[in-house]
Amino acid sequence: MTYDAIVVGAGVEGSATAYYLAKNGQKTMLVEQFPLPHSRGSSHGQSRITRKAYTDDFYVKMMLEAYPRWTELETETGTSLFTQCGMLAMGTDGSNYIKEIRDALDKYHVPYEALSKEQLKTEYSINLPPDASGVLDPSGGILRADRAVRALQNQFLKLGGYIRDAETVTEIEPGAIVRIRTKKGTYEARKLVLCxxxxxxxFLSKHLDVRFPFKTVKITVCYFQEKNEGQYSVDRFPTFSFKRSVPYDMYYGLPAYEYPGLLKIFLHYGPEINPDYRDEKPDSSAQETSKKFVKSFFPEVKPNPVVTETCIYTMTPDEHFVLDRHPKWDNIIIGAGFSGHGFKLAPVVGRILGDLAMTNENSYDLTPFRLDRFNRRSVL
Known part of the structure; x- marks a missing residue:
């Protein structure tokens, strides 16, 4: 059998791409190296932040499409995937974080509420530096990560798609018909999408002679106990971010949602790792940094984490994605480098990669996501 498309990688981006292709009548197979479901990559877990509050206006534009696409998936599958609790972005003047978010939201007329340091302390019991301020994006909230990936895969199967899990791709033979080999078989397709x-x-350097600068880093997620029961529950407190002008000083957090009474807070950065040995060395420094953050800014939260978990970010130097064709074989499409913020955009990423595979005209300027942009930039 020759498929119209094969998608390799059944994380949220690959699953969204396979779903979009199948929905557009493409005979598609989704291949995953691990048995499904699994927690080895970057798409597992119960929750992810979603928001329109971005500093880059092209992501704001993409999120305007992402929200209705998530709603469409909810309707198709009868699954609740989104909890709207708002997203609170906070930053110091020196970081320009809030100014850039406001400019990007203003460009697309996205409603938001500007909040001063005093308002943040009064309304949310957050102590911030004197030059800090915030923006509340009321449309933001929480995506149910595991449930979203399952919904994409289940709907893909209902649309006639095929899933082959626990199969590692060992060889790729490019051409007008692309062939991939695993230990269990050989499969061919007119288009190949790699997520x-x-x-x-x-994988890309070994099999397709493609190299671009990125690193895999381990993120340590900490859960902190609230002092007053219900103060940080999802119906009273938003998801949030905070950024200072100091390098590598960026935090994200979610209200008490996954575990009763526990806020989810984590530093946006971590040590570089080999993804096959993610938990070989614990990152105690990330825990200590998060503890200091909570102690300084959240007086109503106990500063010692009671639960810790880890995940992986695949970071590019500019923290933008790679959404492009292979430089030599235009029927091989690459989606990579989602830099810790790609989950919420998966329905749009899936459409973009699917349209590249189907050679449809794309509605976005993909210049920020091209592979060749790194040729003019310093590496990590």
Missing amino acids: LGSWAGS
Whole structure:
């Protein structure tokens, strides 16, 4: 059998791409190296932040499409995927974080509420530096991550798609018909889409002679106990971010949602790792940094984490994605480098990659996501 498309990688981006292709009548197979479901990559877990509050206006534009696409998936599958609790972005003047978000939201007329340091303390019991301020994006909230990936895969199967899990791709033979080989078989398709997550670098350089600068880093997620029951529950407190002008000083957090009474807070950065040995060395420094953050800014939260978990980011130097064709074989499409913020955009990423595979005209300027942009930039 020759498929119209094969998608390799069944994380949220690959699953969204396969779903979009099948929905557009493409005979599609989705291949995953691990047995499904799994927690080895970047798409597992119960929750992800979603928001329109971005500093880059092209992501704001993409999120305007992402929200209705998530709603469409909810309707198709009868599954609740989104909890709207708002998203609170906070930053210091020196970081320009809030100014850039406001400019980007203003460009697309997205409603938001500007909040001063005093308002943030009064309304949310957050102590911030004197030059800090915030923006509340009321449309933001929480996506149910595991449930969203399952919904994409289940709907893909209902649309006639095929899933082959626990099959590692060992060889690619490019051409007008692309062939991939695993230990269990050989498959061929007219188009190949690669959404390889943290394994993209080693795989692409080995099999397709594609190299671009990125690193895989381990993120340590900490859960902190609220002092007053219900104060930070999802019906009273938003998801949030905070950024200072100091390098590598960026935090994200979610209200008490996954575990009763526990806020989810994490530093946006971590040590570089081999994804095959993610938990070989614990990152105690990330825990200590998050503890200091909570102690300084959240007086109503106990500063010692009671639960910790880890995940992987695949970071590019500019923290933008790679959404492009292979430089030599235009029927091989690459989606990579989602830099810790790609989950919420998966329905749009899936459409973009699917349209590249089907050679449809794309509605976005993909210049920020091209592979060749790194040729003019310093590497990590």
